[in-house]
Amino acid sequence: MRKVVAIILASAFFAVLLVSFSNIQQADYGEKEYYYQNPINGSYANESVPSHYISNTKNETGAVNAVTAIVVEYRGFDTLGEVTVLFTAATGVSFLLYKTRGGKKRTEANLILKEGSKLVLPFILLTGAYIFIHGHLTPGGGFPGGAVIASGFLLMMLSYPKFFMKERAVSVTESMAGITFAFIGLLGLVFASSFLQNFLPLGDAGYILSAGIIPIIYIAIGFKVGSELSSIADKLKEVQK
Amino acid sequence: MIELTIISWIMAFLVIGAAIYAIETKDLISAAIAAGVASLVVSIMFLVLQAPDVAITEASIGAGLTMAIFVYAIGRTGRWEE
Amino acid sequence: MVTPVLMIAIPLLAAFLMPLIKKAHRYFTFSILLLNAILSVLLFAKVYNDGAIYETIAGFSPPVGIYLAVDNLSALLALIINLFATINFVTSKKDFKFSMLYLLGVTGATGIVLTGDIFNMFVFFEITAVASYALVASKKDEKAVEGSIKYMILGSVGSSFMLIGIAIIYSQLKSLNLYDIAARISSMDPKMMWLSFSFLLTGIGVEAELFPLNGWVPDAYEGASSNIASFLSFGPSKASIYAIARLLIIFSMSRTYELALYVGIATLLIGEVAAFMQKNEKRMLAYSSIGQMGLILIAFSLIKDTSYAIPAAFFIIVSHASAKSSLFLISGKKGFGGITSKYVGLAGVLSLIGMPPMAGFWGKWYLLMGIADEKMWAVAAVIIFSAVIEAIYFARYLHKNLGEGESEDLGYSIPAAVMVSVSIVMGILPLIYNMAGGVLNA
Structure with missing residues (x-):
């Protein structure tokens, strides 16, 4: 009985979503007049946000990867918030989990896994670092890069039962990265006119030293996400001795 | 509209199958792995x-990581669903 | 220079800084919260004198970038949240992670009321929700964990619903800015509009304790330690009911207001009747919270019809935030042992049932005035009926507790007394009506 209800509910939900996303109308911004006055500069906005992103990203932010420009520049405040969500979750996990005695004893992994993961770890870390350092040039950025780094540490945790993250180092990295992000935002308030605004020269688009504050923020996010995710995994692992 | 090739169809059914298996199975470890498989296939779809x-x-x-x-x-609780 | 973004940026910076200064964390958090409260006073003064403030983030003008939109009501709500958070934090006795989570929860609630962008609002919802899940479980016993898990499951389903609603709006209107959406909403297909409205209402409704979505409320409030139950009743719930008010104004259609009115009435009736039937005190207070949230929603659903709606909602919010929070704060001990907690209990109950010199009176008064203007006698009857039920069970509550009790814990009852005094001050100052007048010009 419950299964039937569940199936009916799930298919109804699916149908609703299918209907809602199947007919995405292309709003014609040229023809229609919206009397919406921009409260900040008083102009009448009549511009589609996505097309603004597509046509102006390179000039306004200096980043070649438009996704990065949106994530770090246009909607940088959301990114600060999302990083904070992850930070809150990591803090909550470490606040609530407490060590209990008598976890299951885990068998040692075999030689190939142990030596192999040692061999692969530097490359995984390098890939992660590459992904977030080159966030403004190639696909990827702070979140994926940090996740790749965390999965490298996860590999070590899986193959060595006695491998633990150094708690102090992880929390210091996490804090320093978060402080860097928020502090750069405040510097934007001081040197430019608003929070998180770019105050560094944009440089030549396509080079690694370009796009102003984007690379700095993305490196901070990479370190932060990496340390947070690995600390969550580490905290969950701790019980099993 | 993006053309659905035969590979896309296979991937779509794989995702749905893995998701249903993850709900239905009583073994939670298998469920976690099935959910992991689903998101791996979804990531390929994003690439496509x-x-x-x-x-x-x-x-x-x-x-x-989620898996x-x-x-x-x-591992902290129990492996089998009642 | 007072800019609203400082009220979000400084606490975030402080929370990131916390693991480095483990020792003095309690004083540090307290001073940050105090700073935030002072900033919000300054912000309110500025908004009251110069009109609404709009602040861009990252220097891109609104439809493209994010901005904060602060009007009178949101400045007042930010003030209430930060002020009560500062007072409530005095009772915290836990380690630095608790302080961090508390600070983040308060920041998230402040962000919800200050932001002018719907996705940004979602992000702050997530922050305050995730912090609240952990805070509810901070007592670490069985009941706390049960309440936290219920809250977490419903809350995460709610967040994903909210995200789907936002995605539908973005796919149709290509905009995330609240004012921009409000201007363009008439060009949206009505079916899509209803779909996104219902997703958003369901998503936010979980946090705002609305009727079919509030299964977590009694368990979470019962399980949480008393200062966290107090935090839940002035922080996340008030911020999210304000978010619903903004949502109603965006989708300003008479049918959406009507739906909100019905949901509000159902929430009010169910909450009050359940509180009447309830034996356990903390659960009774929690159900009574549900009832009051329904009352606030009824007030907000009349925004379009009557100018009394906003002062009514504001006074009920103030009264509920101060009185219910202080009642929860002293609920750790059985009975009202000392003179301070007797004062808190009496003043809190009087404000909640709406007796004349208190803020709660003005809330119900304005609400009934507005309803009488509209000649919706059925709604008025429902409100009066619920007020009678409320008076009965609160009389029972007072009768049970005013006699003997355990000796009071002054560390809890003095902050509670300060909180409940806000209710009295706001009741004596009906001047505030002029301040809350021209709010919310969307």
Whole structure:
């Protein structure tokens, strides 16, 4: 009985979503007049946000990867918030989990896994670092890069039962990265006119030293996400001795 | 509209199948692995739909870390659903 | 220079800084919260004198970038949240992670009321929700964990619903800015509009304790330690009911207001009747919270019809935030042992049932005035009926507790007394009506 209800509910939900996303109308911004006055500069906005992103990203932010420009520049405040969500979750996990005695004893992994993961770890870390350092040039950025780094540490945790993250180092990295992000935002308030605004020269688009504050923020996010995710995994692992 | 090739169809059924298996199975470890498989296939779909940024994130978080965290959490509780 | 973004940026910076200064964390958090409260006073003064403030983030003008939109009501709500958070934090006795989570929860609630962008609002919802899940479980016993898990499951389903609603709006209107959406909403297909409205209402409704979505409320409030139950009743719930008010104004259609009115009435009746039937005190207070949230929603659903709606909602919010929070704060001990907690209990109950010199009176008064203007006698009857039920069970509550009790814990009852005094001050100052007048010009 419950299964039937569940199936009916799930298919109804699916149908609703299918209907809602199947007919995405292309709003014609040229023809229609919206009397919406921009409260900040008083102009009448009549511009589609996505097309603004597509046509102006390179000039306004200096980043070649438009996704990065949106994530770090246009909607940088959301990114600060999302990083904070992850930070809150990591803090909550470490606040609530407490060590209990008598976890299951885990068998040692075999030689190939142990030596192999040692061999692969530097490359995984390098890939992660590459992904977030080159966030403004190639696909990827702070979140994926940090996740790749965390999965490298996860590999070590899986193959060595006695491998633990150094708690102090992880929390210091996490804090320093978060402080860097928020502090750069405040510097934007001081040197430019608003929070998180770019105050560094944009440089030549396509080079690694370009796009102003984007690379700095993305490196901070990479370190932060990496340390947070690995600390969550580490905290969950701790019980099993 | 993006043309659905035969590979896209296979991937779509794989995702749905893995998701249903993850709900139905009583073994929670298998359920976690099935959910991981689903998100791995979804990440390939993102790549096909030309969203490489999302694909990288989904692959490393959905398929890697979430699965490991689930497995650790199951290790703290019980493996079998009643 | 007072800019609203400082009220979000400084606490975030402080929370990131916390693991480095483990020792003095309690004083540090307290001073940050105090700073935030002072900033919000200054912000309110500025908004009251110069009109609404709009602040861009990252220097891109609104439809493209994010901005904060602060009007009178949101400045007042930010003030209430930060002020009560500062007072409530005095009772915290836990380690630095608790302080961090508390600070983040308060920041998230402040962000919800200050932001002018719907996705940004979602992000702050997530922050405050995730912090609240952990805070509810911070007592670490069985009941706390049960409440936290219920809250977490419903809350995460709610967040994903909210995200789907936002995605539908973005796919149709290509905009995330609240004012921009409000201007363009008439060009949206009505079916899509209803779909996104219902997703958003369901998503936010979980946090705002609305009727079919509030299964977590009694368990979470019962399980949480008393200062966290107090935090839940002035922080996340008030911020999210304000978010619903903004949502109603965006989708300003008479049918959406009507739906909100019905949901509000159902929430009010169910909450009050359940509180009447309830034996356990903390659960009774929690159900009574549900009832009051329904009352606030009824007030907000009349925004379009009557100018009394906003002062009514504001006074009920103030009264509920101060009185219910202080009642929860002293609920750790059985009975009202000392003179301070007797004062808190009496003043809190009087404000909640709406006796004349208190803020709660003005809330119900304005609400009934507005309803009488509209000649919706059925709604008025429902409100009066619920007020009678409320008076009965609160009389029972007072009768049970005013006699003997355990000796009071002054560390809890003095902050509670300060909180409940806000209710009295706001009741004596009906001047505030002029301040809350021209709010919310969307």
